[in-house]
Amino acid sequence: MSRFVDAHLGRLTPYVPGEQPQGRTFVKLNTNESPYPPAPGVAAALNRERIEAMRLYADPNCTKLRQAAADYHGLSPDQVLAVNGSDEALYFAFLAYASNRNVYYPDVTYGFYKVYASLLGAKGIAVPLNNDYEIDWKDYFGKDGMIVFANPNAPTGHYLTHADIKRIVMSNPDQVVLVDEAYIDYGGASVIPLIKQFDNLLVVQTFSKSRALAGLRLGFAFAQKALIDDLTRIRDAINPYSVNGLAQTAGIKSFEDRRYFGECVSAIVKTRARTTQALEAMGVTVLPSLTNFLMMAVPNMPGEKVYKGLFERGVLVRYFDAPRTHAYVRVTIGSDPEMDAFLDALKEVIA
Numbered sequence: 001m002s003r004f005v006d007a008h009l010g011r012l013t014p015y016v017p018g019e020q021p022q023g024r025t026f027v028k029l030n031t032n033e034s035p036y037p038p039a040p041g042v043a044a045a046l047n048r049e050r051i052e053a054m055r056l057y058a059d060p061n062c063t064k065l066r067q068a069a070a071d072y073h074g075l076s077p078d079q080v081l082a083v084n085g086s087d088e089a090l091y092f093a094f095l096a097y098a099s100n101r102n103v104y105y106p107d108v109t110y111g112f113y114k115v116y117a118s119l120l121g122a123k124g125i126a127v128p129l130n131n132d133y134e135i136d137w138k139d140y141f142g143k144d145g146m147i148v149f150a151n152p153n154a155p156t157g158h159y160l161t162h163a164d165i166k167r168i169v170m171s172n173p174d175q176v177v178l179v180d181e182a183y184i185d186y187g188g189a190s191v192i193p194l195i196k197q198f199d200n201l202l203v204v205q206t207f208s209k210s211r212a213l214a215g216l217r218l219g220f221a222f223a224q225k226a227l228i229d230d231l232t233r234i235r236d237a238i239n240p241y242s243v244n245g246l247a248q249t250a251g252i253k254s255f256e257d258r259r260y261f262g263e264c265v266s267a268i269v270k271t272r273a274r275t276t277q278a279l280e281a282m283g284v285t286v287l288p289s290l291t292n293f294l295m296m297a298v299p300n301m302p303g304e305k306v307y308k309g310l311f312e313r314g315v316l317v318r319y320f321d322a323p324r325t326h327a328y329v330r331v332t333i334g335s336d337p338e339m340d341a342f343l344d345a346l347k348e349v350i351a
């Protein structure tokens with residue numbers, strides 16, 4: 001760090017992303033990407049449009065993409081903001097609704113919430129999950145700041161019902177409730193339809209997981225127009241062109257191919273069930289998951305040791321070095337052959 005940096009930034013602990021290994025080939029099950037390629041129409045459109053999309057500035061308002069997202073979800077385009085990965089929507093929301101205020105999130109959840117809180121001078125308040133690693137809506141009753149949680153939660157995989165989310169939203173009418181639906185497509189139901197009813201509900205989704213476009217950086221925020229206008233103002237005060245032209249084209253093409261999307265998600269759900277069964281047969285503890293990952297613990301073996309044992313065998317998973325997660329590792333659901341390789345390696349580690 002230089003001597004010029006703001007003291008506050010000097011004290012910040014930045015987010016540590018999962019490894020993106022360069023050089024060595026791994027069975028890569030650490031950052032919840034899709035093992036399947038994006039919809040076939042994506043590659044064809046990008047091949048056609050890539051030169052112009054690089055030469056020109058993209059449409060800052062993402063007009064066609066927002067229309068496609070609005071049509072897909074039964075909304076109007078002014079209830080949609082396209083962003084450069086859902087992290088950007090989270091950042092805008094923290095900036096708009098949490099800077100220098102309180103913000104509440106689960107003690108075990110996506111690590112960026114804490115980082116954004118600290119970056120923006122918010123007081124981040126970690127609300128403990130219950131003993132089954134579940135969010136209890138009662139813990140979020142009548143708070144004095146923004147509430148943010150992932151549904152299903154990460155890295156635990158637990159899914160909160162619409163009824164429970166409604167209770168949180170209704171008991172906090174003067175606070176924004178941000179529901180991060182990065183993993184909603186793997187068996188949950190989105191709360192996007194509820195935004196018509198609640199002016200304090202903000203829903204964020206990503207195209208990095210179920211849509212297989214992590215590298216292009218695309219995500220969305222959904223809310224009533226007033227909240228979307230807030231976030232758009234912030235976007236336009238930072239980087240109006242945050243979503244590049246290739247990502248806009250890819251997003252539209254991905255929305256168009258509903259069948260392919262459904263097939264990829266079904267394949268993951270099937271592989272998740274099979275992997276869970278195999279792990280449980282080995283005596284491994286697996287938290288119930290409606291996501292494309294499993295949080296699992298090998299009895300009497302710290303998560304770090306499992307992580308290292310798998311790493312040595314060419315399988316990359318994620319270990320979170322924190323008091324409530326140190327017994328666990330998080331494993332992305334890959335293709336069937338990838339999961340077979342993971343299970344074989346895990347058998348060796350346990351032996």
Ligand SMILES: Cc1ncc(COP(=O)(O)O)c(C=O)c1O
Nearest residue numbers: 085086087110150182206208219
């Ligand atoms: C819960 C959650 N929210 C948001 C993100 C960020 O996704 P994106 O790639 O769209 O920025 C992730 C990525 O791992 C995540 O797990």
